[in-house]
Amino acid sequence: MAPKLLITGATGLLGSHLLRASQEWWHPVGTYHRTTRRQALSFFGKIDHGRIDLGDYSETKAMVADVQPAAVIHTAAITDLDYCERYPDESLRINLNAATDLAALCGDKDIPFLFTSADLVFDGAGAPYAEDDPPTPINVFGEHRALAEEGIIAAYEDAVIARLPLLIGYGSPGRESFYYKLVSSFRRGQEVTLFGDAIRSPVSAAVAAQGLLKIAGSGFEDDVNIAETERVVGRIHLGGRDQISLFELGQLTLRILGLQEQLAVPVSVLDSYAGLLQTTFLAARSANVTLDSSRAYELGYDPPPLPSQLEELLPPAWRVQADVLEDDESDPEAAELDEGT
Numbered sequence: 001m002a003p004k005l006l007i008t009g010a011t012g013l014l015g016s017h018l019l020r021a022s023q024e025w026w027h028p029v030g031t032y033h034r035t036t037r038r039q040a041l042s043f044f045g046k047i048d049h050g051r052i053d054l055g056d057y058s059e060t061k062a063m064v065a066d067v068q069p070a071a072v073i074h075t076a077a078i079t080d081l082d083y084c085e086r087y088p089d090e091s092l093r094i095n096l097n098a099a100t101d102l103a104a105l106c107g108d109k110d111i112p113f114l115f116t117s118a119d120l121v122f123d124g125a126g127a128p129y130a131e132d133d134p135p136t137p138i139n140v141f142g143e144h145r146a147l148a149e150e151g152i153i154a155a156y157e158d159a160v161i162a163r164l165p166l167l168i169g170y171g172s173p174g175r176e177s178f179y180y181k182l183v184s185s186f187r188r189g190q191e192v193t194l195f196g197d198a199i200r201s202p203v204s205a206a207v208a209a210q211g212l213l214k215i216a217g218s219g220f221e222d223d224v225n226i227a228e229t230e231r232v233v234g235r236i237h238l239g240g241r242d243q244i245s246l247f248e249l250g251q252l253t254l255r256i257l258g259l260q261e262q263l264a265v266p267v268s269v270l271d272s273y274a275g276l277l278q279t280t281f282l283a284a285r286s287a288n289v290t291l292d293s294s295r296a297y298e299l300g301y302d303p304p305p306l307p308s309q310l311e312e313l314l315p316p317a318w319r320v321q322a323d324v325l326e327d328d329e330s331d332p333e334a335a336e337l338d339e340g341t
């Protein structure tokens, strides 16, 4: 029987891709929190799952004892930067305390524990960032991710801290990811303002999931049948090979969709500090947080070029011929989007 892989946050953008991709080798068990039981039943189908508030230590401990996982990938988090800024205690409870508690429980059993941290632990002034660059967070979300990294390594030195870049993709039904909102706005002919100086090294959620599964399977042999390598531990970056601003990401998306590139409107992260944007961002936004991911590349993580990842996400049926657009007028109300995490 396949070993059990506990995936927290399995209804999220990353967790839902992990859940799908892991089934080839693992027996996945997913957790969720606010998703209703009815939604969960239709989303998980026959896959084992459970509702839990990971901020409650006794619930978490009981779940680990019950599931008895062979490995854990912890993706559950509060990922809305402005929400974390507004409710720092809630961010602390989930983004910091829940993560260190779960790491300690995995440490007691010496099972692989992968924490999904973010490029946003950095301020954007020293890119590209290597694994041993010290975190320099500039908002509550980044601060709690950085403190969680420290707390996890203190609790369990063989834990994995996988820092992820901006993830492109669509979450489970009803959840609107950054890219979903971007593509939907463009397809409605709506202009979108995007940071031209927020540089990222994005990958699709599907590619990131494959990278995480490769690490989770490292050290296992016949059981998981993924890797005969030594178990990967410590900090590791899972960035893509392309460095691109959010504005350029918008332009690239428009080119693939066959839409007018003017629908992407560049603004600066500095404008968000100066209050020049329509939207008020509570949390400071980082400029260039591209990740140096050479450690992961050497271990076999091999993200395809970004354009081909986007092509996979933008089905031919969504692409428009130039003549269809001739009479199209863009929506004068521009949407403002940034990536969240």
Ligand SMILES: NC(=O)c1ccc[n+]([C@@H]2O[C@H](COP(=O)([O-])OP(=O)(O)OC[C@H]3O[C@@H](n4cnc5c(N)ncnc54)[C@H](OP(=O)(O)O)[C@@H]3O)[C@@H](O)[C@H]2O)c1
Residues within 6 Å of the ligand: 008, 009, 010, 011, 012, 013, 014, 015, 031, 032, 033, 034, 035, 052, 053, 054, 055, 074, 075, 076, 077, 078, 079, 080, 094, 116, 117, 118, 119, 164, 165, 166, 167, 168, 171, 339, 340, 341
């Ligand atoms: N998305 C990105 O671009 C990005 C970039 C860098 C790093 N990351 C990291 O990747 C991880 C996953 O991000 P994501 O974008 O996939 O997140 P997401 O779509 O916002 O999903 C978050 C998940 O966490 C669950 N959750 C929230 N609060 C919980 C609680 N109190 N107890 C248990 N579960 C709870 C949610 O369950 P319910 O929905 O049922 O409440 C959901 O399944 C995070 O650690 C994030 O820092 C993401």
